[in-house]
Amino acid sequence: MHIVRTLPELRAALSAFEKPAFVPTMGNLHDGHLALLKLAKPEGDVAVASIFVNRLQFLPHEDFDSYPRTWEADCAKLEAAGCDVVFAPREADLYPEPQTFKVHPDPRMADILEGQFRPGFFVGVATVVMKLFQAVFAGHAQGVAAFGKKDYQQLMVIRQLVRQFALPIEILAGETQRTAEGLAMSSRNGYLSEAERAEALQLSLALRGLAQSALSLGQALPEKREALEQSFMSLLQDRGWKPDYLTVRRRVDLQAPTAQEPAQSLVVLGAAKLGGTRLIDNFEI
Numbered sequence: 001m002h003i004v005r006t007l008p009e010l011r012a013a014l015s016a017f018e019k020p021a022f023v024p025t026m027g028n029l030h031d032g033h034l035a036l037l038k039l040a041k042p043e044g045d046v047a048v049a050s051i052f053v054n055r056l057q058f059l060p061h062e063d064f065d066s067y068p069r070t071w072e073a074d075c076a077k078l079e080a081a082g083c084d085v086v087f088a089p090r091e092a093d094l095y096p097e098p099q100t101f102k103v104h105p106d107p108r109m110a111d112i113l114e115g116q117f118r119p120g121f122f123v124g125v126a127t128v129v130m131k132l133f134q135a136v137f138a139g140h141a142q143g144v145a146a147f148g149k150k151d152y153q154q155l156m157v158i159r160q161l162v163r164q165f166a167l168p169i170e171i172l173a174g175e176t177q178r179t180a181e182g183l184a185m186s187s188r189n190g191y192l193s194e195a196e197r198a199e200a201l202q203l204s205l206a207l208r209g210l211a212q213s214a215l216s217l218g219q220a221l222p223e224k225r226e227a228l229e230q231s232f233m234s235l236l237q238d239r240g241w242k243p244d245y246l247t248v249r250r251r252v253d254l255q256a257p258t259a260q261e262p263a264q265s266l267v268v269l270g271a272a273k274l275g276g277t278r279l280i281d282n283f284e285i
Contacts, residue, residue, distance in 0.1 A: 002084065004088070005088060006164075010085070014085065017044075020144075021043050021144045022040065022044075022146070024066065025049060025051055027077070027187075029073070030189075032186075037082070038082075041210065043170070047085070049083060050087040051087075052087070052089055056123070056128055059248040063275055068190055069249065103126035103127045103129075107255060110122035110123070113245060113254065115153075116244075122157050144169065144172055147171060147174065149284075155171075189279075192277055200279060207269075214285065220258060229245075229247050232246045239274045245271055248266055248285075249267055249268075249269060263285050268283050269281075
């Protein structure tokens with residue numbers, strides 16, 4: 001496995017290949033990240049992962065400084081999973097000057113849900129992803145990149161970015177990886193105490209309940225959706241959670257469903273804070 005730090009080193013490492021298969025990460029890797037690498041690797045002729053904690057997507061009060069950085073363990077996991085090249089730039093390598101040019105996603109998709117509670121988050125995500133795409137895929141006529149469905153809204157934003165900029169990159173969507181108990185794998189799960197980890201399952205249970213209730217409403221869902229969502233948020237609040245949202249949306253654009261929407265076109269999404277840890281999850285209906 002080849003570890004590179006700078007853009008010239010990365011491009012030299014990839015120059016002999018035709019179709020990179022890329023998985024961008026912020027490190028502190030778990031089985032969800034490795035599943036994305038397994039998904040992407042057969043689709044290209046060189047498997048590339050990046051490890052970079054992107055300051056642009058953290059709000060001032062969020063956990064940029066304390067975000068877990070587990071370099072040696074990450075490299076061991078990537079090598080065991082068959083990664084060929086790890087791109088681990090320092091901040092000065094990826095942002096050698098202040099990043100005044102930024103990618104601003106469509107606010108109809110980026111300023112709702114996560115974007116409402118984390119203003120500017122998707123600007124930071126879209127900007128670093130575009131920069132990483134330019135780093136990995138420059139000089140290549142095609143490529144693939146894998147993103148997880150756990151960050152559902154992020155996946156939708158990246159798909160739209162690739163489509164609107166006509167990038168020659170196929171976006172692969174990896175299914176959410178879960179523990180045996182059903183907890184969605186997340187780098188931030190490490191913040192949870194033992195008791196909080198057991199309680200954390202309630203978010204996925206609430207979302208499954210919301211999905212089942214939405215299905216039972218059928219065409220009455222649009223008029224009763226907000227009350228239904230609030231009822232499930234209240235269930236979490238009663239258990240000591242601080243939910244930001246639990247909601248039913250259309251998969252295609254994350255807007256509110258209409259009466260004509262078939263059930264298989266919907267997704268339930270949720271974000272809530274348990275103690276000091278903010279968790280997200282979703283299920284396609």
